[in-house]
Amino acid sequence: MARIAVVAGDGIGPEVVAQARKVIDAVLPGVEATEYDLGAARYHRTGEVLPDSVLDELAGHDAILLGAVGDPTVPPGVLERGLLLKLRFAFDQYVNLRPSRLWPGVTGPLAAVKPGEVDLVVVREGTEGLYAGAGGSLHRDTPAEVATEESLNTRHGVERVIRDAFARAAARERRKVTLVHKTNVLTHAGSLWARAFAAVAAEHPDVATEYQHVDAAAMFLVTQPQRYDVVVTDNLFGDILTDIAAAVTGGIGLAASGCINPEGRYPSMFEPVHGSAPDIAGRGVADPVAAVLSAALLLDQLGHPQAAARVTAAVATELAGRTPGVPLRTDEVGDRLAGYAVA
Amino acid sequence: MARIAVVAGDGIGPEVVAQARKVIDAVLPGVEATEYDLGAARYHRTGEVLPDSVLDELAGHDAILLGAVGDPTVPPGVLERGLLLKLRFAFDQYVNLRPSRLWPGVTGPLAAVKPGEVDLVVVREGTEGLYAGAGGSLHRDTPAEVATEESLNTRHGVERVIRDAFARAAARERRKVTLVHKTNVLTHAGSLWARAFAAVAAEHPDVATEYQHVDAAAMFLVTQPQRYDVVVTDNLFGDILTDIAAAVTGGIGLAASGCINPEGRYPSMFEPVHGSAPDIAGRGVADPVAAVLSAALLLDQLGHPQAAARVTAAVATELAGRTPGVPLRTDEVGDRLAGYAVA
Numbered sequence: 001m002a003r004i005a006v007v008a009g010d011g012i013g014p015e016v017v018a019q020a021r022k023v024i025d026a027v028l029p030g031v032e033a034t035e036y037d038l039g040a041a042r043y044h045r046t047g048e049v050l051p052d053s054v055l056d057e058l059a060g061h062d063a064i065l066l067g068a069v070g071d072p073t074v075p076p077g078v079l080e081r082g083l084l085l086k087l088r089f090a091f092d093q094y095v096n097l098r099p100s101r102l103w104p105g106v107t108g109p110l111a112a113v114k115p116g117e118v119d120l121v122v123v124r125e126g127t128e129g130l131y132a133g134a135g136g137s138l139h140r141d142t143p144a145e146v147a148t149e150e151s152l153n154t155r156h157g158v159e160r161v162i163r164d165a166f167a168r169a170a171a172r173e174r175r176k177v178t179l180v181h182k183t184n185v186l187t188h189a190g191s192l193w194a195r196a197f198a199a200v201a202a203e204h205p206d207v208a209t210e211y212q213h214v215d216a217a218a219m220f221l222v223t224q225p226q227r228y229d230v231v232v233t234d235n236l237f238g239d240i241l242t243d244i245a246a247a248v249t250g251g252i253g254l255a256a257s258g259c260i261n262p263e264g265r266y267p268s269m270f271e272p273v274h275g276s277a278p279d280i281a282g283r284g285v286a287d288p289v290a291a292v293l294s295a296a297l298l299l300d301q302l303g304h305p306q307a308a309a310r311v312t313a314a315v316a317t318e319l320a321g322r323t324p325g326v327p328l329r330t331d332e333v334g335d336r337l338a339g340y341a342v343a
Numbered sequence: 344m345a346r347i348a349v350v351a352g353d354g355i356g357p358e359v360v361a362q363a364r365k366v367i368d369a370v371l372p373g374v375e376a377t378e379y380d381l382g383a384a385r386y387h388r389t390g391e392v393l394p395d396s397v398l399d400e401l402a403g404h405d406a407i408l409l410g411a412v413g414d415p416t417v418p419p420g421v422l423e424r425g426l427l428l429k430l431r432f433a434f435d436q437y438v439n440l441r442p443s444r445l446w447p448g449v450t451g452p453l454a455a456v457k458p459g460e461v462d463l464v465v466v467r468e469g470t471e472g473l474y475a476g477a478g479g480s481l482h483r484d485t486p487a488e489v490a491t492e493e494s495l496n497t498r499h500g501v502e503r504v505i506r507d508a509f510a511r512a513a514a515r516e517r518r519k520v521t522l523v524h525k526t527n528v529l530t531h532a533g534s535l536w537a538r539a540f541a542a543v544a545a546e547h548p549d550v551a552t553e554y555q556h557v558d559a560a561a562m563f564l565v566t567q568p569q570r571y572d573v574v575v576t577d578n579l580f581g582d583i584l585t586d587i588a589a590a591v592t593g594g595i596g597l598a599a600s601g602c603i604n605p606e607g608r609y610p611s612m613f614e615p616v617h618g619s620a621p622d623i624a625g626r627g628v629a630d631p632v633a634a635v636l637s638a639a640l641l642l643d644q645l646g647h648p649q650a651a652a653r654v655t656a657a658v659a660t661e662l663a664g665r666t667p668g669v670p671l672r673t674d675e676v677g678d679r680l681a682g683y684a685v686a
């Protein structure tokens with residue numbers, strides 16, 4: 001039976017993760033879960049972000065379920081670089097999978113887009129690009145200061161994530177992959193991405209392809225999100241595009257994310273895209289849907305696609321039954337979802 | 344009297360630029376205009392993109408009015424790097440000014456946003472960051488290939504564009520500047536931007552400030568574009584965010600852009616954000632509004648704010664009077680705009 005590590009984290013993290021675990025237990029009884037105390041609270045208490053011993057322990061699990069880490073009192077970059085990105089890189093989670101659907105029952109911000117019309121997934125590269133941490137500065141705090149950030153891209157890293165995107169597209173109905181980059185300005189990295197994309201596309205004559213510059217893709221995600229099926233892109237572009245995709249499908253409150261090591265050599269990590277929301281933490285009013293959808297991605301990755309499908313269907317039932325404006329209770333939503341999932 | 348260089352360019356460029364000139368002539372008779380043949384057509388005919396002699400001649404003008412350059416037959420990067428970016432860098436156009444308004448009469452894609460509610464301007468850095476052209480690759484077309492792109496940021500370059508943004512905000516009604524970056528991941532460049540921003544903000548106690556990560560800003564531009572007044576950001580983030588801002592205010596068909604050297608040491612350049620649209624070129628149906636709004640930015644920069652205001656008001660009249668779905672004729676729109684502007 002699967003062994004998962006649970007990092008509930010800060011703010012609303014513990015509240016929403018509790019519901020995700022409830023739903024996992026309902027559809028796949030017997031999953032063994034171990035809690036790890038990481039995030040802003042631990043950092044403030046002990047000064048530690050992610051001790052090597054904890055990293056080693058996490059490595060022994062099949063997957064990690066994360067709620068949210070962070071707090072305005074922690075300096076920018078500490079938990080991002082020291083925890084979230086450290087896990088992505090240490091566990092070679094090179095596929096950052098972010099599905100976006102405009103669910104029936106959810107009102108998106110776009111007047112012309114109806115529920116059910118948007119169903120896309122962004123496959124974001126997770127271990128390279130501008131996230132490599134290659135940069136520095138000179139003459140800090142003088143008029144001569146210069147700061148650099150370097151985007152590092154390897155054929156190895158680019159090709160494997162494109163391959164994953166094509167495999168996912170081949171298993172979907174529309175079978176289309178859109179490559180997003182900025183080949184007209186970032187000519188070196190852009191050329192590498194474009195050539196790797198063409199090479200993998202040649203192995204998939206059944207999958208349709210297109211290319212868009214990132215600025216155009218950002219625009220079309222707003223005006224015509226329906227046109228996308230699978231989008232593959234680099235780390236930073238994926239960060240931006242997935243938040244746009246979340247915004248047009250009802251907000252990051254509903255968005256799930258998986259940082260996946262497809263080979264299963266290291267644990268993959270699943271987390272809602274939203275943050276720790278300290279302003280509403282502890283009140284039992286956070287929507288756990290994104291955490292529960294992240295649990296569905298986890299189940300799918302661990303080889304339980306039917307359990308995953310039941311969780312996703314439960315979310316569809318829950319959202320279709322909501323009355324706009326009626327406040328929700330985190331634990332009641334979790335109870336309902338667990339119930340729908342086993343019904 | 345002002346001397347402007349006109350680069351009509353490719354596709355619909357000549358059609359829309361003709362209307363912009365018509366409107367300039369109406370509000371500021373006597374502007375001397377010299378045409379320069381640059382773009383895809385010249386590249387195909389002669390192999391030349393931007394000869395040094397032409398660059399020298401352009402430098403002798405007060406401003407450049409550009410229609411659109413580009414064609415699918417030109418390899419990516421050739422005209423972008425060789426012409427557009429070359430001009431931005433050669434003429435030290437460090438302020439890329441991109442206003443977005445949801446005009447009365449225009450239906451944006453967002454259900455909750457009404458015309459008149461959005462009025463923001465993005466001040467995008469134009470001479471640094473990932474656009475510096477610092478990058479390369481090794482072991483091309485082998486499994487060992489690596490490609491880099493480097494973002495270069497100087498205190499000099501960052502501070503001057505932030506200073507420009509604050510000056511613009513101080514002259515606007517809401518007096519607010521939002522810095523957009525990704526300080527939690529791009530810690531070196533992010534720190535430089537944040538410190539320069541704080542330093543300039545201290546000189547402007549009358550201007551409100553906020554900071555957002557680029558992914559959050561992309562999302563809020565979709566869900567709450569009304570919240571922005573002046574946004575200052577780096578070159579690549581600005582590229583992406585301005586297309587989102589255009590999308591939520593009716594599309595890049597209405598979006599104007601100025602690449603400005605504020606000191607006037609070199610000519611500034613003004614152009615619609617849209618491309619050359621080869622599919623509709625030559626039919627006289629392209630909307631010249633973005634080109635005409637770019638002409639308004641040009642007039643303002645050359646010290647004719649009243650002429651600029653008349654052009655902007657003419658556009659407002661034109662857009663408010665349009666009936667959705669009724670096809671337009673490029674030259675008729677230009678005639679109407681020229682008429683409104685002098686009425």
Ligand SMILES: CC(C)[C@H](C(=O)O)[C@@H](O)C(=O)O
Nearest residue numbers: 080081084085239527528558
């Ligand atoms: C918190 C931050 C490091 C992270 C990222 O930029 O990847 C977040 O924005 C995300 O999208 O998961």
Ligand SMILES: CC(C)[C@H](C(=O)O)[C@@H](O)C(=O)O
Nearest residue numbers: 184185215423424427428582
């Ligand atoms: C054509 C390209 C070089 C340019 C840019 O990236 O700056 C365009 O997208 C723009 O926004 O003006």
